[in-house]
Amino acid sequence: MRQNYSAFLLFNILLLICTGVLSCQELKDDYNWFDQVVGIENTGLYDGVVYMEKYRMINAETKFFTSPDFLAGSVIYDGKPYYDQHLKYDVFGDDLLLKVKDRLGGFTIKLFKEKIAGFTIDGHTFTKVPDPSGDSVNMGFYEVVIDNDQFKLFTKHLKRDIVRKDRKTRYYEFLDLKKQQVLFYNGSYHSIRSKKDLTELFPPLKKEIDSFYRVARSLRNSDPDAFMKALITRIQTLVPPENKQTAE
DSSP, rough: HHHHHHHHHHHHHHHTTTTSSSSSHHHHHHHHHHHHHHGGGSSTTTTTOOOOOOOOOOSOOOSBSSSHHHHHHHEEEEEEEEEEEEEETTTTTTTTEEEEEGEEEEEEEEOOOOGEEEEEEEEEEEEEEESSSSSSSSSSEEEOOOOESSEEEEEEEOOEEEEOOOOOOEEEEEEEOEEEEEEEEETEEEOOOSHHHHHHHHHGHHHOOOHHHHHHHHHHHHHHHHHHHHHHHHHHSSSOGGOOOOOO
């Protein structure tokens, strides 16, 4: 657990390193230059297993995040950031896939989860959420929705598989499940599954939370993710500043 938490902190530090001696672009350029000099094949990035797809998917209902195509992204792997990579996030298996450079074969490898501190793909940032309690939060890759000193909101994307058959073939579809929300607040991680979880976490704000659920009902039905982000943002404005706590 200490190793996972250290990786989590490293990932957030690198996300915030835009200030100081090096800018984010300068840091990225330095790492890219190093990878080019030594050869990406000689770095630790290509430490994984060759990936073979076992599910036949013939329509848009795939197991991947955003798209079944490789997308531009970056990953912090075994403590080192790698930029300008081609990645796919397998939501169903909670696996990160990497396309090897064409000059080296162009095949796909599955990166080892335990070595991944976090990654970005198609403009979305993911990290692993530590589980200090052992049962309140399922370890896995969570999208970072809100990230500030007072609150950190994470979303776990989930899918389920369905076997389909037609006259000639058997294939799979993967449908979205209700996402899991996790809130870091006051030094702890909290699973947010319902309004009750929030009112128990913020008892003085029960009336405000109830009111938000009533007023924003249509948003909750049409876009649950946007609803939760808006609600946490609203709660943040009502929580006294002295209750701020960072993930240290």
